[in-house]
Amino acid sequence: MFLKGIHKRIRIILLIIVFLFATIVGKVFYIQVIQYDKLSSYALSLWSRNLPIAADRGKIYDRNGVVLADNITTTSLVLIPSQITNKEEVAEKISAILGITYEEMYAHVNKSTSINIVHPEGRRLDYETADAISALNLDGVYLVKESKRTYPFGSSLSHTLGFVGIDNQGLSGLELMYDSYLTGSSGAIKYFSDAKGNKLELSEIYVEPQDGINITLTINSEIQESLERELDNAIAKYNPDSALGIVMNPNTGEILAISSRPNFDPENYQDYTVEEINRNLPIWSTYEPGSTFKIVTLAASLEEKIVDLNNDTYYDSGSITVEGAKLRCWKQGGHGLQTYLQVVENSCNPGFVNLGLKLGKETLFEYIENFGFGSKTGIDLNGEGTGILFDIDDVGLLELATTSFGQGISVTPIQQITAVSAAINGGYLYQPYIVKSLNDPETNSVIKENTSTLVRKVISEDTSEKVRYALESVVANGTGRNAYIDGYRVGGKTGTAQKVEDGQYLVGNYIVSFIGFLPADDPQVVIYIAVDNAKGVTQYGGTIAAPIARNVLLDAIDILDIEKSEDALPKEYNYTDKKYVTVPSVTGMSLKDALKQLKEFKVEFSGTGNTVEYQSPAAMESLYEGSTIRLMLK
Amino acid sequence: MILLLTVIVISTFGVVMVYSSSYVWAEYKFNDPFKYVKHQLLFLIIGVFLMMFISKVHYQNYYNKANTILLVCLGLLVLVLIPGIGTLRNGSRSWFGIGSFGIQPSEFTKLGLIIFTAKYLHNNEKHLKNIKKGVLPILGITLLVFGLIMLQPDFGTGVIIVMAIIGMLFVGGVDFRFFFKIAIVGLVGVVSLIAVAPYRLSRILSFLNPWSDPLGTGFQIIQSLYAIGPGGLFGFGLGNSRQKHFYLPEPQTDFIFSIISEEFGFLGIVIISTLFLVIIVRGFKIARNCENLFGKYLAFGITFQLAFQTVMNLMVVVGLIPVTGVTLPFLSYGGSSLLITLVGMGILLNISRYQK
Numbered sequence: 001m002f003l004k005g006i007h008k009r010i011r012i013i014l015l016i017i018v019f020l021f022a023t024i025v026g027k028v029f030y031i032q033v034i035q036y037d038k039l040s041s042y043a044l045s046l047w048s049r050n051l052p053i054a055a056d057r058g059k060i061y062d063r064n065g066v067v068l069a070d071n072i073t074t075t076s077l078v079l080i081p082s083q084i085t086n087k088e089e090v091a092e093k094i095s096a097i098l099g100i101t102y103e104e105m106y107a108h109v110n111k112s113t114s115i116n117i118v119h120p121e122g123r124r125l126d127y128e129t130a131d132a133i134s135a136l137n138l139d140g141v142y143l144v145k146e147s148k149r150t151y152p153f154g155s156s157l158s159h160t161l162g163f164v165g166i167d168n169q170g171l172s173g174l175e176l177m178y179d180s181y182l183t184g185s186s187g188a189i190k191y192f193s194d195a196k197g198n199k200l201e202l203s204e205i206y207v208e209p210q211d212g213i214n215i216t217l218t219i220n221s222e223i224q225e226s227l228e229r230e231l232d233n234a235i236a237k238y239n240p241d242s243a244l245g246i247v248m249n250p251n252t253g254e255i256l257a258i259s260s261r262p263n264f265d266p267e268n269y270q271d272y273t274v275e276e277i278n279r280n281l282p283i284w285s286t287y288e289p290g291s292t293f294k295i296v297t298l299a300a301s302l303e304e305k306i307v308d309l310n311n312d313t314y315y316d317s318g319s320i321t322v323e324g325a326k327l328r329c330w331k332q333g334g335h336g337l338q339t340y341l342q343v344v345e346n347s348c349n350p351g352f353v354n355l356g357l358k359l360g361k362e363t364l365f366e367y368i369e370n371f372g373f374g375s376k377t378g379i380d381l382n383g384e385g386t387g388i389l390f391d392i393d394d395v396g397l398l399e400l401a402t403t404s405f406g407q408g409i410s411v412t413p414i415q416q417i418t419a420v421s422a423a424i425n426g427g428y429l430y431q432p433y434i435v436k437s438l439n440d441p442e443t444n445s446v447i448k449e450n451t452s453t454l455v456r457k458v459i460s461e462d463t464s465e466k467v468r469y470a471l472e473s474v475v476a477n478g479t480g481r482n483a484y485i486d487g488y489r490v491g492g493k494t495g496t497a498q499k500v501e502d503g504q505y506l507v508g509n510y511i512v513s514f515i516g517f518l519p520a521d522d523p524q525v526v527i528y529i530a531v532d533n534a535k536g537v538t539q540y541g542g543t544i545a546a547p548i549a550r551n552v553l554l555d556a557i558d559i560l561d562i563e564k565s566e567d568a569l570p571k572e573y574n575y576t577d578k579k580y581v582t583v584p585s586v587t588g589m590s591l592k593d594a595l596k597q598l599k600e601f602k603v604e605f606s607g608t609g610n611t612v613e614y615q616s617p618a619a620m621e622s623l624y625e626g627s628t629i630r631l632m633l634k
Numbered sequence: 635m636i637l638l639l640t641v642i643v644i645s646t647f648g649v650v651m652v653y654s655s656s657y658v659w660a661e662y663k664f665n666d667p668f669k670y671v672k673h674q675l676l677f678l679i680i681g682v683f684l685m686m687f688i689s690k691v692h693y694q695n696y697y698n699k700a701n702t703i704l705l706v707c708l709g710l711l712v713l714v715l716i717p718g719i720g721t722l723r724n725g726s727r728s729w730f731g732i733g734s735f736g737i738q739p740s741e742f743t744k745l746g747l748i749i750f751t752a753k754y755l756h757n758n759e760k761h762l763k764n765i766k767k768g769v770l771p772i773l774g775i776t777l778l779v780f781g782l783i784m785l786q787p788d789f790g791t792g793v794i795i796v797m798a799i800i801g802m803l804f805v806g807g808v809d810f811r812f813f814f815k816i817a818i819v820g821l822v823g824v825v826s827l828i829a830v831a832p833y834r835l836s837r838i839l840s841f842l843n844p845w846s847d848p849l850g851t852g853f854q855i856i857q858s859l860y861a862i863g864p865g866g867l868f869g870f871g872l873g874n875s876r877q878k879h880f881y882l883p884e885p886q887t888d889f890i891f892s893i894i895s896e897e898f899g900f901l902g903i904v905i906i907s908t909l910f911l912v913i914i915v916r917g918f919k920i921a922r923n924c925e926n927l928f929g930k931y932l933a934f935g936i937t938f939q940l941a942f943q944t945v946m947n948l949m950v951v952v953g954l955i956p957v958t959g960v961t962l963p964f965l966s967y968g969g970s971s972l973l974i975t976l977v978g979m980g981i982l983l984n985i986s987r988y989q990k
Contacts, residue, residue, distance in 0.1 A: 007922050009805045010934060014918050018911065020945045025907050027952040031862045032900045039863025046860060047876045194658070194879030 048190040048205070049114050051078060054146045055184025056441070057168050058212030060161060062221040063254075063436055069161055069175070071147040075130040077122035083140030083199055084109050090138050097132050098122060109140075114193075120166070124148055149175075155265045156228050157219065159280035160258055160381060160434065163266035171269075172277060174215065174435070177382055181438060184212035211441035218254035218436045223247050226555035227257040230529075230548045235261050238534035238544060244281040246413055247552060250421035250517060250526040252452035253430030255379070257552075258282050282528075283377075283384045286410045290497030291347045291479075291541065292420070292515045292528075293406030298344060298470060299423045300367035301355045303463040309341040309470055316343075320350035322401040327353055330496070344470045345478030347494060349405045356404025361395045364403065370458045371419035372429055373411050379432040380450075387411040406497065417528040420515050423467045424491065424523050427459040472520035482546035483516050485554060487564040491523070492516030492549070494541030499533070509533050514545035518553055519565050525556050566602065583629065585619030586612050591633060598629055605631040637916040637986070641964070641979050642682065644909045645972065648890075648965040649674050655878045655893040656886035656967060670886055670967050677969040681976035688980030689987075696981070697928050700753040704775075707746035710739035711782040720786075728786045738970040740783050740791045744798070744939060745974055747779055751799050752931035755806040759927070762807050769808055772799065790960035794946065798939035805934055841956040854889065855953050857882040861892035862952065869899030886967040888959060891951045906965075907948075913979075914941045920982055923989040933985045936978040 031039065060069035077094070084090050087109045095105035098121045108118050117123065124146060125133070134143055149164045162173020170179035187209030192200040227245045234243050244260035260281035264272040279285070301307045318334030319326050329335065329349045335342070343351030356364055368374065374389040388410040390399050402408040414432055422429035431453040438448045459467075471491035474480045480492040495513040498505040513530035517523040529545040529552075537544060556562070583601070586594035594612045595603060607613070613634040652674045657667035696703065714720035714730060721731035729736035754772050761768035776799045783792040804813060828835045844852030844859070861877035870876070875896040878885045885893045895903055917937025924930040940963050947962040949955045961968050963975045 005807050006805055006930065009807070010918050010921060013801060013805065013938060014915065017914060017941045017945060020949070021907055021911055023954065024945070024948045024952055025904060027954055028862060028895060028903045029900060031859060031952060032866055032895065032903075035859075035863055036866050039859055040866075043860040043864045043876070046881065192876060194876075195881045198879075200876070200879060 047192045047200075049080070049193045049199075050188035050190055051080075051115070051142055051144055053144060053187040053189065053207075053209050054168070055186050055209035056147050056211040057149060057164070057184065058178075058182040058214045058441060060174065060182075061214060061216045061439075062219045062224070063217065063256075064220065065216075066221040067152055068157060068217065068219070068221065070150050070152055072150050074124040074126075074146050074148050075143045076124060076146040077118050077133060078142045078144050079109055079111075079116040079118065080114065080140045080142065080199075081109055081111050081116055082114070082193075082196060085139050090141060093136055093138070094118075094133065094141065097129060123166075149267075151266050153221065153225070154267075155263045156221075157224055157259060158263045158266050159260060159277075160217075160219075161266060163269045163277075173280070173382065174217075177380070178215055178435070178438075181213040182215065184441070185210045213447065214439040214441055214444060216436045216439055218249075218256065218434050219258070220247075220256045220559060222559045223552070223556050224257040224259065226552050226559075227259050230551050231259055231261050234531055234534075234544070234548055238531060238537060240531045240535065241533040242281055242285075243529075243531045244285070244413055245527065245529045245548070245552065246282045246417050247525060247527045247556065248417050248421060248432060250425040250523045251428075251430075253418065253421070253432045254436070254452065255432055255434045256525065256556075258434070278383065280381060280383055282413045283379055283381055284412070286385045286387045286412050287499065287511050287532075288409065288497040289406045289411050289416055290495035290511070290513065291406055292416055292493050292495035292513055293409070293411070294344070294347065294352050294404070295420055295423050295467065295471065295493050295515070296368055296371050296373075297352050297355050297359070297364065297404045299371075299459050299463060299467050300359055300364055302466045303367070303459040304359060304363060306358045307340050307355060309344070309466065310339055312340050314338055314340060314343055314348070314351045314354055316346075316348050316350050318350075320353050320401070322353065322357070323396060323398045325398050327401055341470055341473060342478075345474050347474075347479045352405040353401040356400050357397065359404075361392065361400045364400065365389070365392050365395065367458070368403070368409075370429070370456060371422060372455065373409070373415055373419065377412075377414050377418050377432050378453075378455075379414055380435050384414065385412045387415055406495065413528055413530060416513075416515060417526060420493075420517070420528075421523075421526050422458050424464060424471070424517055424526070426461045426464045427457050429455040429458050431455055468520050468523070471517075475516065475520075479540075479542045480514065480516065480546055482542055483514060483550040483553070485518070485550060485557070488518050488553075488557065488562070489520035489565045489567075490516055490518045490550075490553065491520040492546065494546060495530075496539060496541045508539075510539040512539050512541040512544045514541050514549045516546070516549045516553060518557070519562065521565065524560060524562055525553065527552055527556075583615075583617055583619055585615070586631070587615050587619070588612060591631075594631060602628040603631060604628055605633050607633040609634040637913060637920075637979070638983060640909055640912045640916070641685070641976070644906075644913070644964045645678055645681070645976070647906075648972070649678050650872070651890055651894055651965055652886050652967045654873050654897065655875065655890055658878050658880065659884065659886070662880070673969055674967055674972065677972045678976075681973045684973065685976040685980035685983070688977055689983035691980075691984060693929055693932060693981055693984050694926075696749045696932065697753050697756070700750045703746045704750040707739065707743040708779070708782070711743060711779070714739050715782070715785055726786045726788050728788050728791075736969070738791075738968075740786070740788055740795075741970040741974045743779055743783070744791065744795055745936070745978055747776065747795055748798060748802070748935035748939060749932060750775070751802050752928050752935055755802060755931045756928040759806075762803075763809065765809070765812055769803060769812065772803070788959070790946070790958045793958065794939060794943050794960065797942050798935055801938045801942065802931055802935045805938075806931065841953055844953065851957075854883070854957055855950075858889050858892040858951050859953060861885075861889075862895040865896040865899045865902075867900045869895070869897045869902055872897050888947065888957075888961055888966060889951055890966050891948060891962055894965070910941075910944050913937075914944075917941075917982055920986045920989070924985050926988070929985045929988065933982055936982055940975065940978065 056071045059067055062068055091102055091106040091109050095102045100121050108116055130143055160173055162175035163171055164175050165171050170176040187207045190205040231243050247257035248255055262276045264277050315337045316329055316334040319328045335346045335348050376384045376386055418432050433450055435450055437446045440447055468491050471493055472489055475483050475490045475492045479494045483490055483492050493515055497511045499509050511530055511532045515528045517526040527549045529549045531544050534544050584597045586597050589612050591610050611634050612631050614632040616630045653671035656670035660669035661667040720727040721729045723729055728738050758768050780792045780796050840847055840851040844855040848856055875893045878893055882889055921930050921933035924933055943963055947960045950957050961971050
């Protein structure tokens with residue numbers, strides 16, 4: 001009986017112990033299986049030390065794959081103090097190579113951090129220095145790859161591209177806006193370390209760095225270089241306060257080139273003022289547009305059918321009085337009797353005031369807003385300006401009158417080129433953009449592509465065609481003559497705007513501008529140039545800005561392979577008074593010589609052979625320039 | 635035979651694990667990675683010979699010498715408290731230092747008191763129903779021993795001794811209600827201690843969430859979990875623990891089980907636990923089968939103490955109870971502990987010789 005009691009109690013105790021063992025094993029199972037992931041990752045971060053390997057920053061390309069922002073690989077020195085056995089030796093040898101004091105280096109090798117970077121002397125080492133350090137083969141002294149941003153085109157496109165800081169972080173421009181895309185994730189060599197920081201003889205884990213995403217811009221680097229060159233020339237020639245230019249595809253809103261002066265060298269951004277760096281003038285600056293704005297008044301008037309360019313006339317006496325204020329034409333004494341086409345060609349202010357008054361404030365301001373003025377275009381760049389329009393309720397006749405020819409309002413260059421693009425491309429207002437696509441760092445295949453964004457339709461195709469025609473005639477016959485390119489249909493409009501400071505117009509200080517496009521019948525490229533306060537010349541848009549635009553357009557013709565137009569308006573050709581040319585006699589000439597003689601005509605020929613047998617019409621007849629002459633060959 | 639074999643397997647494995655877990659610290663502290671394992675191996679060899687020898691000595695001798703053994707133990711316990719004779723290590727005066735060797739009298743007392751209690755229970759069979767006459771005297775002696783050990787202080791060993799004796803009293807047939815009363819008294823004591831100073835509760839409960847104080851009370855258990863967790867099902871393999879590299883302090887002692895978990899994973903833990911259970915079940919079986927009441931109590935006491943100490947250590951290591959500072963029998967580094975455990979096994983083996 002008694003023994004039974006003992007045995008029963010022993011069994012109870014045994015059961016309790018077995019139960020406790022089961023609990024313990026269960027807990028171990030919980031720790032090792034259920035909590036495995038959590039504890040492993042905690043423990044891994046406890047054991048592992050990282051030697052960082054920097055990822056390459058995404059590159060920035062132009063539309064044709066030309067690299068605009070690149071990386072060069074450099075090496076940097078990394079110390080792991082706990083692994084350095086002979087601190088004195090390391091401090092002595094490394095300090096000698098880097099050219100810093102022994103004390104400074106000794107402090108670095110004794111830092112109680114797990115990883116120490118000798119900043120800045122130990123970063124971005126040149127090849128010889130890196131080689132000398134690696135030859136020492138010291139414990140705890142590592143050389144890691146670091147990449148440095150470089151801009152192959154120097155200060156080209158600097159405001160748009162921006163720049164990066166010492167740690168490759170984007171600080172301005174696209175480098176800042178797209179920093180999260182461009183920045184890759186750095187990799188590492190993970191090695192295991194004991195609690196005292198010594199490296200353990202366990203396998204190292206190599207975590208590959210993930211390079212940043214590449215960006216392809218709509219920029220055409222050749223046109224960009226042309227624009228940059230012309231701006232540089234303008235600076236050298238006129239010493240203006242500033243100068244800027246934008247080249248755009250009017251049919252999509254793609255920016256092909258954009259630049260301004262002053263600009264900066266992104267690799268030495270420290271040498272420039274904050275204003276020079278931050279102000280991307282083509283999208284930031286706002287000023288009175290002046291006459292280039294007349295395109296809006298023109299387009300509105302044509303769309304509303306209140307004017308017939310060829311048949312309606314306007315008499316310009318040299319000024320127009322609105323609400324008692326005398327608004328003068330830029331030409332002393334006025335332009336006299338003109339068709340409205342001539343009003344446009346001559347950029348006649350009173351003529352445009354008359355159009356504005358006919359439109360009325362509601363209509364004109366509706367067009368102005370529909371063309372995108374008064375609000376940001378939404379271009380994918382930082383720091384865009386909005387501009388200022390009159391509050392519609394405050395607009396009286398005088399405000400309406402000045403707005404008609406581009407005074408009293410304030411707009412940005414990008415707004416102007418975007419609006420004019422809409423006026424000439426058939427009436428479609430597109431949102432301008434500069435980032436064409438984001439590309440995979442390995443394959444450069446497109447991850448995300450931006451396409452053109454239609455904001456709204458502003459005017460009809462028909463109206464747009466008339467605007468193009470009028471603006472072509474401005475270049476052929478009017479104030480835009482200096483942009484004329486032989487054999488190409490160039491349209492454009494000049495602008496000369498007074499600058500306002502503290503509510504007063506400055507005297508002798510203008511922003512002269514030109515907006516141009518070609519071919520006028522099917523615009524492929526549109527350009528806007530503005531020069532602020534050119535010195536030593538008469539400040540007219542036609543004399544300063546138009547030639548700059550012309551030079552860039554000339555390059556664009558080659559770069560974009562734009563074909564010659566056969567029916568280009570001849571320069572100086574007066575539309576209302578058609579020019580006749582006497583037909584020369586080419587009968588009996590060789591075909592080659594005949595074609596030279598008949599340069600001003602269209603030539604059609606029939607038959608085979610090289611000699612002209614017969615010509616029609618006959619010699620000595622007067623024909624409109626560009627008429628067709630038929631030749632029979634033998 | 636099963637018992638002997640298991641004991642040799644587990645204590646040999648212990649020596650291997652002492653080396654695996656200690657060489658990093660040994661090299662760092664003594665410039666000799668074999669420092670700890672040499673001691674442990676020496677004690678294992680001595681211990682095994684001692685076990686073989688003792689298994690031949692009839693256990694009845696302990697019955698005869700029980701009083702002397704206990705008196706010697708008490709004397710040593712007093713002696714060790716005297717500065718100059720006892721050495722202070724890790725804040726406890728628990729050792730007689732001989733060179734770098736240390737002998738812990740509390741370890742010997744564990745066995746000594748069990749022998750004495752076995753004899754006492756054997757002699758006072760009839761009085762056990764009477765708390766005053768039967769239980770209080772032996773409880774008094776136990777508390778005296780506990781008190782002496784707490785003066786060192788060595789809470790872990792003290793608790794093990796008290797629990798071993800209570801276990802023996804329980805098996806001896808002392809009324810269940812008495813243990814409930816003791817439990818209630820203990821509970822009331824704990825509650826009142828907490829009521830007086832509520833911070834104690836958070837201290838005690840910190841093992842439930844060691845991350846609340848990762849550098850203080852939670853430090854050891856966190857480091858232990860960092861060893862056990864990543865071990866996973868199969869572990870990193872022998873010698874590949876990371877936590878022994880200075881993360882876990884003194885990994886060869888109380889927390890050697892963590893390193894075993896890390897190197898051998900869950901599979902290793904199941905095997906080790908099975909080995910322990912085999913020893914415990916064998917021990918209880920020996921107790922059951924012993925016809926002599928003294929032998930029965932002795933076998934039970936030795937086995938129960940081993941089981942209790944094992945469970946207590948493992949529960950600390952896996953975070954089920956607060957850190958108490960108890961070593962793991964057979965596996966933790968410690969000469970006296972290994973020696974006494976093996977002596978205990980020797981006595982068990984001897985008792986098993988006289989089974990029915």
